[in-house]
Amino acid sequence: MPARLFLSSGDLVADRRFEFARDLQLKGDLAAAADLLMQAIELAPNFISAWFTLGEIRTQLGQRDEAIAAFRKARAADPGDRHGACLKLMRLGAEKIADMPRAYVRALFDQYAPRFEAALIDGLDYRGPSLLFRAVLAVRAAAKKPAFFKRAIDLGCGTGLAASAFAREVDRFTGFDLSPKMIERARTTGLYAELEAADMVQGLRGRPDGCAELVLAADAMVYLCDLSAVLAEVKRVLVAGGLLAFTVETHKGDGVIIGEGLRYAHGANYVRARIAAAGLTLAHLADWSARNEDNVPVPGLVAVATKS
Numbered sequence: 001m002p003a004r005l006f007l008s009s010g011d012l013v014a015d016r017r018f019e020f021a022r023d024l025q026l027k028g029d030l031a032a033a034a035d036l037l038m039q040a041i042e043l044a045p046n047f048i049s050a051w052f053t054l055g056e057i058r059t060q061l062g063q064r065d066e067a068i069a070a071f072r073k074a075r076a077a078d079p080g081d082r083h084g085a086c087l088k089l090m091r092l093g094a095e096k097i098a099d100m101p102r103a104y105v106r107a108l109f110d111q112y113a114p115r116f117e118a119a120l121i122d123g124l125d126y127r128g129p130s131l132l133f134r135a136v137l138a139v140r141a142a143a144k145k146p147a148f149f150k151r152a153i154d155l156g157c158g159t160g161l162a163a164s165a166f167a168r169e170v171d172r173f174t175g176f177d178l179s180p181k182m183i184e185r186a187r188t189t190g191l192y193a194e195l196e197a198a199d200m201v202q203g204l205r206g207r208p209d210g211c212a213e214l215v216l217a218a219d220a221m222v223y224l225c226d227l228s229a230v231l232a233e234v235k236r237v238l239v240a241g242g243l244l245a246f247t248v249e250t251h252k253g254d255g256v257i258i259g260e261g262l263r264y265a266h267g268a269n270y271v272r273a274r275i276a277a278a279g280l281t282l283a284h285l286a287d288w289s290a291r292n293e294d295n296v297p298v299p300g301l302v303a304v305a306t307k308s
Contacts, residue, residue, distance in 0.1 A: 014044040041054070084104040132302065159189070160191050164191060178199045204233035222265075228274055
């Protein structure tokens with residue numbers, strides 16, 4: 001995963017105490033780490049990273065109320081919420097499930113970009129693009145149609161892993177990613193005719209009706225809570241007969257939850273309902289895991305939908 005975000009307090013002594021506290025946290029000495037963080041916060045009351053890390057430690061210690069208070073302090077000190085304190089609050093049941101802050105997603109992937117592919121493929125055994133490729137081929141074969149697409153849109157394109165998997169089947173790729181540093185990496189592949197630093201919905205809204213035969217979202221919709229808006233835009237930009245293929249993480253219940261990895265998990269019934277509500281037809285839905293965490297497959301779904 002990416003290097004941990006650190007937002008300096010502007011006070012050298014406070015920053016140094018934070019560093020010592022993080023070292024103690026990693027060694028398991030949580031009480032001492034919390035004490036050092038409180039010292040850092042006394043020196044710099046709006047020290048965002050210290051408040052966020054204190055919230056994590058309070059959570060580890062089972063001190064829910066104190067954790068909630070710390071995460072709220074972190075968010076108050078950084079309204080953009082680059083650490084994603086709101087996601088921790090959702091996990092603690094202190095706030096309702098809602099969309100991720102754009103600043104959090106951008107900061108996460110800007111940090112991740114330099115080692116994204118190595119971390120995903122080597123560290124997490126990432127297989128999202130290959131799963132989408134197999135699913136799209138199966139759907140096209142069942143429909144007795146060729147798996148070739150003149151124009152495709154890659155949502156949350158990252159460094160271009162999905163485009164690489166479909167390179168022989170797609171004539172022209174457009175990619176969107178919220179992280180400018182990911183866009184820089186994707187540009188070096190030469191796989192994309194167009195690239196734009198934009199979130200999925202924003203990027204799609206800038207495209208004309210019926211401009212794509214294929215839309216891909218490999219490990220991208222896990223960063224969206226409600227899929228309704230993006231699915232509606234996908235339907236609009238697809239030509240008749242066009243395909244949408246995407247992966248999500250999932251859980252055994254209904255609706256949407258926030259998982260331990262601070263990504264959304266969408267229930268299978270939720271996915272079916274949102275696809276139908278968007279006016280798309282579900283052609284394929286299978287339980288396939290796109291990645292591992294701690295060497296254990298993360299439950300997931302691969303979906304392919306068509307536009308009539």
